[in-house]
Amino acid sequence: MRPDEPGTPLIVSGHVLDGHGQPLAGAKLDIYHAADNGNYSGLYDDGVPKRNLRGHLFTGPDDRYTFTTITPVAYADPNVTAVDGVIEAVAALGRSLCRPAHIHYEVHNADLITPWRGEIYF
Ligand SMILES: [Fe+2]
Incomplete structure (x- = not known):
């Protein structure tokens, strides 16, 4: 992230099994x-910058990791909101077009049959 990245600082840590x-x-x-x-x-x-708030790291010998970033926010996909009538239909249903705030992860390791891809939501 940029040194002056707008947003609420966030430290993320976890471990991978x-x-x-x-x-x-x-x-x-x-x-x-x-962002x-x-x-x-x-x-x-x-x-x-094209790689802002994107990166990779490796888990340590104890399977743990930590990184510093900013807290992501919920967003609406502009490809969805551009469709005629979608905003009105979602509002009529009392629903939101926004995906909850989340962080995308891909886990790569030779011991996995295939990389794991998913999101961690707040
Ligand atoms: Fe996303």
Whole structure:
């Protein structure tokens, strides 16, 4: 992230286990999330560096990791909101177009059959 990244500072820590509950030391974590304005870097010509709030790290020998970032916010997908009638239909149903704030993870490790991809929600 940029040194002056807008948003609420956040320290994230955790540990990574395989499907059998065993620690995954040395697993590569690809991590990315939306900025404080709900945008992802690299999608808009807005002057934000393309790799902002994106990165990777490796779990330590004890399967643990920690990184510092800013707290992502909920956002509405502009590809969805651009569809005629969607905003009105969602409002009529009393629902929200926003996805809750979340961080995307991909876990890569030779011991996994395939990389794990998912999100961690707040
Ligand atoms: Fe997302």
